[in-house]
Amino acid sequence: MSIDIDPLSGTAGLTVTDHIENTQFEVYTDRAVVPTARPTDDHYFPVDASVAVETGAVEIPRVAVVETRGDDGALLTRGDDYWMPTGTYHVGIDPAPTKLYLTFESAFSVSTTDRTTRIDLDSPAEVTLGFRSLHQVPAGTITTPTDPESLMDAVSLLGSALQTTSPERSFPTLRGHPPLVESGDEFRVPERVEPLDSGVRIVVPAEYRYLYPVVSLAYYFAADVVPGDVPRIEGEGWSYPLEPDFERRTAEVLRQSFHLDCLVRTEGFYPVDLHERETTGLDLDWERLYDLPLAERLGAYLEVPFDRVEPELPQWTLTTDVRPDPENVEMLPFVAGELSIVRSPETVTPVTAGGSERGGGGGGIGTGFFRGTGPVAAPRPDARPALSPVAVGPDEFVRGGTDVSVSRGADATDDRGAVPTDADFVRPDPVDTVEHAWVGEGVPLDANKATLDAYHRRLEEGAVEQSRISVLVVCNDEQMREEGEVANLYGLRDMVQFDIEVRHDLTREEMREVLCSDVDFLHYVGHVDERGMQCTDDYLDLTAEDLDVGVSAFLLNACQSYQQGEALIHRGSRGGIVTLSDVANSPATQLGRIIARLMNSGFNLRTALHVAKRELITGNQYIVLGDGGTTICQSRSGVVAAVTVHSENTPWNVSVKVYPNGPYGSGTLTTPNTESSPSNYYVPSEIALTNVTESQLEKFLSLEVLPVFTQSGLVWSDEFD
The missing domain is CATH 3.30.780 (Translation Initiation Factor Eif1)
Known part of the structure; x- marks a missing residue:
């Protein structure tokens, strides 16, 4: 079972541990309780685990909204301060680290404080609590030849994961994870993957460069993708062109339709006061739109010119560049599941370690990017303009191993670096989104290098056994002990249990044991060169050693740690942050402390690095490897x-x-x-x-x-x- 429910030892209530999402939280009662298992179908909504307790109150340590439905499931009211008369109720509390539902028969009241939400029954009664993991897994794997026309049939099934075709599918819990795709000689579809008939068709030429950018649309609209010369989206009685500027228009359709779904869904099961609905300048018949079938609703959306909607749209979160190669087809379900804007660049600007090119507004590259200590990329648009590049002072050092005063072990060579000088560095085109991922060959500058094995590990996270979150800080250099103090920044959380360990000056064998251990997050502070991670007696080269990696996520805060981090991803880690160049110690220490606090606050790797770059221009020397959505814990409020x-x-x-x-x-x-x-x-x-x-x-x-x-x-x- 993915969810464990146990009595609290020090106070009255329950501890709920979700082993899939690696979350733990507490539910308080007004008396000591002993949970007894109950059928999961006691609840109106599906749950993974259900228990019954005798109590007069239920309280959770967070501010939430309580939604009350009658015995027939009809929504009666929602809010954070109200009273209901005697009746049989299904009650949902949101947000919580898992979906949390209560079923009971009693009059009750709802109240909140600055930090808690409480439900008080008129008198003690049996309360059945149901919990559902927020984790979503694919229903199966579609096998397909990788020619574009065969792949269109597979992409047409991504929307089978949607749990509704109503505007409520804009809620993440009602979308579901798309089925996986793998290459094979014949087209095969698992029985559990059943197509939805949404009435939407996406017509594009049978080429990867046209197919890949529409995968998020195909998923969100449960659309059939078919070959045709003129790119367009169509339903019965309407057609919308996707040219000129094909990739831009596909992105606009995704952003516009998602935004309008969020506004229209307030007419349905969740009639909340939504700021975006209250402030929109659009004069549409929202009730009529809600009642339309998906294809007709989408056609009505697209009748609204994009330039009328654009001023209201938030900054989209993610753009993913997927090179138009058949070997990238297995990444498509993960990209679509994140509702990413997708581009498929046929060409890309190369960056050579010995060159001096400039391009894309990114500043000078040259050899300094790969070998020097100063920052080389221009600040992001939201970076603080007052910051200037950090130069290495007379008492400063970089985190490589050539400086005799800071190296230990064997003498380091002059030709060091985890990223070889002939590495295939590429500069993707800039994006307007918060985050940027890259799928394909090459080492991308300023983008998450996403890999298939890391995304598959996202689906395998349910195998963990411990309920505590483990963080290991390794500092392998005396002069970097200041960053080693980041251990004090992990675990500064209420209601989340951390095991935090700090280790110094590890030998090669000790470092091997650390990497093989079942650690949720490794924060490494030390030196890296072409021989690997520097230890007290030798170097541990992860690209050459035959070892298993148990560490889930990591920050390798050392010079040019890309290649060693890439080896961790290939050997078992889910995601990590690495460097592409030498990094000076002081800004590296500062960035390490920022990343520590952000990860401790529930940020994922990609967003954590984005926020860190707002403060430090040297953050552009770092990139994310693997699954950029990796977290080590949830934030107190979920988002x-x-x-x-x-x-x-x-x-x-x-x-x-x-x-x-x-x-x-x-x-x-x-x-x-x-x-x-x-x-x-x-x-x-x-x-x-x-x-x-x-x-x-x-x-x-x-x-x-x-x-x-x-x-x-x-x-x-x-x-x-």
Whole structure:
């Protein structure tokens, strides 16, 4: 079973451990309880585990919305402060680390504090609690020849994972993971993969460069993808052209239709006050749109010119470049499942280690990018403009092994570097999204190098046995002990149990044991060169050693650690952050501390590095390998957020950028816990809070540890003055 439910030892209540999502949380009761197993079909919604307890109250340590349905499942009310008379109820509490449902017969009241949500029954009664993991797995694997026309039939089945064709599929929990795809001689479809008849067709030429960019559309619209000379989307009685500028138009269709679904779904099962619905300038018949079949609804959406919708759209989260090669077909379900904008570049700008080219607004590359210590890429648009490149001072050193004063073990060579000088570096075109992934040959600059084996490990995470989150900090150099203190930044969480260990000056054999251990996150501080990771007695080369890797995720904060990190991914890790060049010790230490706090706060690797780059221009020397969506824990509120303070005195003007994360993907509802903005927002969003009083801001920032960007730089909400 993926979910364990056990009595709390120190207080009244239950501990709930979801081994798939590696989350743990507590549910409190007003008396000691002993859970007894109950059938999962006691609940209106599907659950993975169900228990019954005798109690007069149920409380969770987070602010949530409580949704109450009658015995027949009809929605009666939702909110955080109300009373209901005697009756039989199905109650959902959201957000929680798992889906949480209660079933009972009683009158009850709902109340919230700054940190808790509580349900009080009129008198003690039997309450059945149901829990469902937010993890989603594919229904099966489609085998297909990899020629474009055969692959079209496979892509047409990605939408079989949708649990509804209504606008509610914009909720991540109602989309489901697309079936996997693997290459084979014959086309075979598992019995559990059944096509949905949405009435939408996507017509594109039978070429990879046209097929790959429409995979997210095919999934979200449950569309049939068929060959044709003129790219278009069509339903009965309407057709929408996808040219000129094919990739741009496919991205626009995805963003526009998803946005309008989020607005229209307020007419259905979840009639919430949605900020985007309240502020839209579009005058549409929302009720009529909700009742239309998917194909007719999409046709009505696309009648609205994109330039009318565009000003309302949030910044999309992810763009994935998938090279138009048949060997990349198995990545398509993962890309579509993330609702990524997809491009399929036939050509790409190469970057040579010995060159001096400039391009794409990225600044000078030259040999300095791969061998030097200074930053070479221009800051991102949201980076702090006041920052300047960090030069190496007279008392500074880089994290390579050539400097005699900082190296240990055998003498390091002059020709060191985890990334060889003849590596196939590529510069993808810039993106307008928060995150950027790359699928294909080459080492991408400023993008997540995504790999198939890492994405498959995302689906295998259910095999963990421990309920605690393990973090190991390894510092293999005396002069880098300051970063070793990041151990103090992991585990600073309520309701999440961490096992944190710090080890110094490991030998080669000890380092091998560390890498083979079942550790959720390895934070490595030390030196790397072409011989591998430097230890006290020798080097451990992960590209040559025959070892099993048990570490799930990692940060290799050392010079030119790409190749060693790539070896970790190939041998068993899910994702990690590595460097492409030499890194000076001071900015590397600063970045390591930022990444530690972000991972501890629930950020995934890709978003954590994005946020770190806002503070440090040297963050452009780092990239993510493998599954960039890897997290080590969930945030207290599910989604993750970064705060920007736009003024330095009261009243405060603040914006909160909310990112999709793990099970709280695009389309999740979120509400800032502040009087300045009582509405709901859909994720992703940037929430503007104006005229915030000092006490309101202090209260908001005390709820959870968040990164806060001020005019002076990055601080943390628990340090904000």
